[in-house]
């Protein structure tokens with residue numbers, strides 16, 4: 001039964017949706033390791049981003065492979081990683097390395113996202129970037145293992161919703 005072991009989870013969503021907040025809290029609740037997507041970029045991507053150049057899908061491939069590899073190594077013991085994973089194709093790349101990955105999609109209204117980002121210090125993201133992320137976003141399809149949570153709820157409630165969902169997976 002899946003729920004008897006710790007899951008391998010990717011917390012996904014657009015920037016400011018709460019991936020770091022919810023993901024680190026979920027990892028603590030599950031007593032598993034936590035990984036931040038940004039830490040998996042090869043140096044070439046870090047350099048590109050530092051130069052203000054957007055990454056393309058070829059740049060993202062080694063990054064997604066690194067995250068997927070990290071998740072695959074933790075199959076059985078469980079893990080939580082953040083990754084925007086906005087496109088189905090990105091999630092397919094993660095699953096190709098770590099097939100048992102389940103997703104927690106943090107989904108919110110544009111107004112809530114803008115308000116959250118406005119409150120956050122040390123981060124700057126123009127509204128146009130949020131709009132483009134929302135355009136790119138492909139929500140979880142019915143054949144993808146995972147659950148979608150409304151970010152209007154508190155991080156505690158979202159973590160609880162995920163744990164209940166995961167428990168249900170074991171009862172089917």
Ligand SMILES: Nc1ncnc2c1ncn2[C@@H]1O[C@H](COP(=O)(O)OP(=O)(O)OP(=O)(O)O)[C@@H](O)[C@H]1O
Nearest residue numbers: 014015016017018019020021116120151153154155
């Ligand atoms: N469910 C929530 N309810 C209220 N505030 C939240 C919630 N989740 C996150 N926040 C707040 O929203 C802001 C953005 O959260 P966070 O940094 O976790 O998002 P993120 O998805 O990791 O962003 P990024 O993509 O830039 O890494 C933070 O100020 C955080 O405290």
Ligand SMILES: [Mg+2]
Nearest residue numbers: 019020021082
């Ligand atoms: Mg984050």
